[in-house]
Structures are given as C-alpha cells and as structure tokens.
C-alpha cells in the first residue's frame with residue numbers, strides 16, 4: 001500500500017530530509033493534528049510556531065515516533081525520512097530515534113552523573129570501543145552544548161544537581177552525542193537566560209551544517225533569528241509554511257499575520 | 266503604623282480588619298481549627314505509643330525470663346557396672362542401655378553431693394533429689410556416653426538443665442506454698458535447690474538452648490527451644506525471597522511498562538489487589554490442595570510453607586513494585602527513548618534503579634508479613650511436633666520443620682505455665698527478627714538512594 005507510491009516520490013524529494021503527507025493525529029477522540037503536509041529540508045533550521053495547544057509538540061513527536069509511547073495516540077498519513085516511511089511496519093522506532101534525536105520541552109537529565117548522561121547514548125549505540133573515545137565524545141558534546149566550561153570540573157556529579165538552564169543544555173549535549181541526522185527541539189530555550197539562549201542559538205546555527213534541525217519556539221524573535229523556514233500552526237492545522245523572512249515580513253494568511261503581530265495568543 | 270491603617274482602610278475587608286497586629290475573626294477561627302487538629306493528632310499518637318509500650322512491656326516482662334535458665338553442675342561417675350556390664354566397650358551393647366538406665370547415675374551424683382554437711386534436706390532421698398534435674402538430663406548423658414564411649418569409668422562434670430519447676434521457683438512461678446500442692450515438686454526439693462544455689466552448684470545462666478534446641482514435650486518445658494522453628498522459618502524465607510521477588514518484580518514490570526492497557530490487564534490488576542485482601546487461611550487451603558494433595562510434596566516441609574507464603578507475598582510485592590515504578594517520572598522514560606534506547610533498556614537502565622528502593626521496601630515488608638504468618642501454615646501441617654532438625658538445603662527444604670509463629674501458637678496451647686514464658690520469649694525472638702529485617706530494609710534503601 002505504502003511502498004509503491006513512495007518509490008517514485010523518492011526521486012523528486014531527494015533534497016527533502018523529511019516529508020510529511022496528510023498527517024492526522026488523534027488523542028482518543030481529540031483530533032490534534034489535521035491533515036498536515038510539510039517538507040523539511042536538510043541542513044536547514046525549521047521553526048514551528050503557533051499558539052499554545054495548537055499541536056506543535058504533537059507534530060514534532062510524530063517525527064521520531066515518540067507518540068508511540070502514548071497509548072491513546074493514533075497517527076495517520078505518511079512521514080518519510082530520506083524517502084523511507086517511518087511509520088512502515090518494518091521500521092523499528094528505536095533505530096529511528098537514534099537517527100532523529102530529541103530535546104524535550106522540560107529538561108529531563110537522567111539521575112546519573114553528568115558524564116553518564118552524555119555517555120549513555122554512545123554506549124548503547126556502540127559508537128565507541130574504549131573509554132578514551134568516549135571521553136572525547138563527552139567533551140565534544142558538552143562543548144557543543146555550550147556547557148563544558150561550567151561542568152568540566154564536576155563530570156561525576158549528578159546531572160539533576162544542575163540549574164534548569166544547565167540541565168537543558170546538558171540534554172541538548174546528550175541529544176547530539178549520538179550523532180543524529182535530524183534534531184528535534186521542543187522549546188529548548190524556555191528555561192534559559194539570554195546568554196545561554198544566545199549560546200544555544202549559535203549551537204543550532206552550527207548544527208545546521210551537518211543536521212536538519214526542527215525547533216518549536218514561542219519566541220518570534222528566536223524563530224526569526226535562527227530559522228530559515230517557518231511553519232505556523234493553528235488549532236491543529238498547518239496554516240502557513242515558507243521562508244522565515246517571508247512569513248515574518250509578508251505573511252499570506254491573515255491568521256499568521258495576527259499571530260506574529262500579537263493578536264492571537 | 267499610619268501607612269498600614271490607611272492601606273487597610275482601602276482594603277475590601279472593611280475598617281476593622283485593618284491592623285495586622287490584631288487577628289480578625291476568620292483567622293482566629295482557622296487557627297483554632299488548626300490547633301484542635303494538632304491536638305487530635307498528638308492524642309492519637311500518644312494512644313498508639315501507650316498501646317505499643319503496654320504490648321511490648323507485657324511481652325518483655327513475660328518473655329525475657331525465657332532467656333535465663335537454672336542449670337545444675339554435677340560430677341557424674343559413668344559407672345561401667347551400669348553402662349557396660351561386660352566391659353567390652355561395644356557401642357551396640359552400650360546403646361542397649363536406655364535413658365532409664367542413666368537416671369541412677371544422676372542419683373548417685375547427688376549421693377556424693379550429700380557427703381557435704383552443708384547440703385542435704387531431712388527426708389529427701391538422693392533419688393528424689395535427682396528430680397531437680399530435667400527429664401532431659403539422662404537423655405543428654407546418654408547421648409554424651411554414646412558419643413564418647415571411652416569416658417566410661419571416669420567421672421565427668423556435667424551441666425544439667427534444672428527441671429521446669431525448679432527453674433520456675435527462681436522466676437517466681439513456683440513458691441513453697443504451691444510446691445506443697447504440686448505432685449511434681451516438693452518443698453524439700455526447693456530447699457535443696459536453695460542449698461545448691463548457695464554452694465554454687467545451681468546457677469542461673471543465659472539460656473542459649475532456647476535458641477538452639479528443638480521443641481520438647483509437654484512435661485519438659487525447660488528443654489524446649491526454638492532451633493527447629495528458627496531454621497524452618499529461615500528456610501521458608503529463602504524460598505519466599507527466591508520465588509516472590511523475581512516473579513513479583515518481573516510481573517510488575519511487565520504489567521506497568523509493557524502490557525497494553527486493555528480490559529484484560531484491568532481484570533488482572535483488580536484481581537491482584539483482591540488477592541492481597543484474601544484471608545491468609547485461604548492460601549493455606551490452596552496450598553494443602555495443590556502442593557500437598559495434588560503435587561505430592563511432603564507435609565510440614567518448609568518448601569510447601571515457602572510456596573504458600575510466596576503466593577501470599579506476591580500481591581504485596583507486585584503492588585509495591587508497581588507503585589514505585591509509577592512514581593518514576595515519565596520524563597525519564599522519554600529521555601531514554603528519545604536518544605534511541607529500547608523500551609527494555611529504558612526500563613532496566615533508568616526506571617528500575619530509581620524504583621529499587623521502593624521495591625526493596627515492599628519486598629521486605631512482604632517478607633516480614635510472611636515471617637509472622639501463622640494460619641496457612643497450620644493447614645499444611647507445620648503445626649506438627651518436630652524434634653529433628655531439618656538437614657542442610659536443598660534437601661532440608663523437604664524435611665519436616667516448624668515455624669516461629671506456629672511455635673508460639675503451639676506453646677500457648679500447652680497447659681504447663683512454663684510454656685507461657687516460652688511463648689513470650691518466642692515472640693521476642695520473632696520481633697527481633699522483624700526488627701533486623703526492617704533495619705536491613707532501611708540500610709539498603711539508604712545505599713540505593715545515595716546514588717540519587
């Protein structure tokens with residue numbers, strides 16, 4: 001059913017990292033995502049904006065099948081990653097999530113040491129053979145997460161003992177330690193101060209060289225600063241999707257305009 | 266002050282609630298309610314503590330004496346004329362002399378004691394004096410001789426248990442007046458006991474036998490001990506721990522983390538909660554029907570007791586484990602799944618360590634419950650009188666044994682008042698074990714929690 005049309009699509013969608021096709025999401029009877037189709041490009045930062053409860057997190061969680069963990073959640077439609085349907089029966093969500101990393105809305109470090117927080121992913125994916133390699137990965141990830149200087153002297157202390165903002169950067173570092181191809185970030189900066197936010201934004205821009213980054217944010221300025229593409233969600237619908245500059249300067253849909261000028265909230 | 270009252274006047278409460286220094290009626294009412302509630306709390310706790318002290322006090326008062334015991338030290342001449350008439354030292358021949366044959370040796374030892382002018386009571390023969398010694402005495406003497414036949418012909422110093430009445434005399438249970446009416450003891454014997462105590466022959470000592478000896482028959486309370494019961498309870502706890510912990514934890518993990526939430530799992534969940542509330546004697550009937558009548562396992566065996574107690578403990582462990590798994594924040598699971606851990610890895614690497622303290626506490630509470638459980642064990646024959654120690658595991662699991670709470674029940678059924686003391690002593694032992702288990706639970710929990 002799925003396979004035949006996908007084959008021909010693979011050709012013309014090559015530059016798209018992720019292609020979502022008529023995606024519907026239901027929580028029990030609640031229709032949370034209505035018929036969303038979107039193409040997410042590689043080496044691009046895509047921002048999802050929209051009022052609270054409009055389904056940004058829900059849609060983001062579809063992209064690495066985190067919604068599978070919610071019993072009442074049902075996803076319909078196709079989502080292709082590199083032309084392969086991630087909702088295909090043959091796909092193992094665990095393998096998918098190693099490719100599509102995620103940073104959650106609330107910082108959720110493991111109650112283990114800072115070192116183990118970062119090392120856990122590479123360990124279970126067998127990315128390293130020895131301790132020295134692992135040390136290098138941990139340091140690199142913490143540096144890219146803009147938190148190395150703050151924690152380098154206490155790597156053996158619990159990650160839960162950090163401040164909220166530090167925890168969030170630890171989670172970002174943890175997500176990139178497994179070298180994903182796509183990084184999904186659900187409001188990664190909501191707990192950060194302006195300095196850390198700037199560091200994370202810089203990091204996102206840097207990650208764009210290698211990855212496709214999808215970021216949910218409530219800050220218009222942030223979306224304008226870091227993203228190349230912006231998608232505006234409203235009540236479960238994808239209202240408008242396009243170049244960030246176009247969305248912010250010249251929105252087509254009146255709802256988008258009211259939202260970015262602060263009239264729907 | 267002026268500032269306060271002006272701003273207060275502007276408040277909607279009205280002009281009289283203005284000063285913060287005066288409580289208004291509403292606050293007073295709330296404070297009164299709070300202090301009343303605190304008072305109830307203090308009263309409730311005080312009553313509970315009083316009841317606990319009364320209970321512990323009475324048990325300690327009645328039972329602590331079972332750890333002390335009167336012993337009589339005698340020099341016994343192992344007379345070859347009585348034990349080995351032919352002088353062949355042939356074990357088989359020696360074994361033919363029954364316990365009765367050894368009683369005269371003890372009487373003879375008293376005869377020797379009477380040579381001391383300080384010792385001896387008018388009208389008390391050596392044979393009657395020998396009744397100061399427990400009926401267990403000759404049996405012990407015989408066991409000793411059979412183990413050391415070379416000692417025949419020698420004089421050996423022996424420490425005998427004093428009889429239950431003499432022991433009771435020093436614990437206040439027996440007096441000269443009651444002795445007059447008692448066919449088991451006479452005032453003369455008590456006088457002699459006093460003389461022996463004076464001479465240092467009779468002494469009150471710590472009673473290790475209470476912990477190491479097997480149960481004894483109705484008329485030898487002084488020789489009754491908890492050895493078999495402690496061993497039996499210990500074996501059962503091993504069985505329960507080895508079965509209930511892995512099965513319970515595995516079942517809870519499956520139900521909580523993996524099983525789909527549908528009506529089947531709902532029914533299972535309700536049933537587990539119901540099982541926890543099933544009266545324990547029902548499990549005894551179940552054990553009797555399944556393990557003994559159907560599976561053909563031996564009666565009174567720790568393995569059957571352990572299996573029945575496992576069935577009883579499982580719901581407790583499952584409920585505790587599921588509660589502690591539920592208490593682990595879901596964000597931890599998301600975090601692990603989000604970086605590509607499998608469900609199993611997420612559970613075993615992250616959720617289970619966080620739930621471990623709760624699981625441990627639940628398990629030890631379950632074990633403690635099982636340790637104190639009596640009713641189901643009565644049904645599977647653990648109430649039998651067992652004199653022989655079960656052998657070492659694993660065969661020992663199939664040998665007859667007693668259990669601590671059943672031993673308490675057993676002893677309270679006996680008529681000799683000396684067993685009241687024994688039963689209370691057994692309760693003390695049981696409670697010490699429970700205390701130790703709880704202490705272990707606390708220590709283990711601390712250990713685990715220190716790793717955040």
Ligand SMILES: Nc1ncnc2c1ncn2[C@@H]1O[C@H](COP(=O)(O)OP(=O)(O)OP(=O)(O)O)[C@@H](O)[C@H]1O
Pocket residue numbers: 027030032050051052053054055056057058059070
């Ligand atoms: N686990 C769930 N069970 C049931 N309904 C849910 C669940 N998660 C989300 N929803 C519903 O789906 C809709 C979209 O929620 P979602 O979390 O995606 O919003 P959001 O756009 O991320 O909002 P916010 O900006 O506040 O994070 C909401 O109406 C919400 O009530």
Ligand SMILES: [Mg+2]
Pocket residue numbers: 056057058105186
């Ligand atoms: Mg959200």
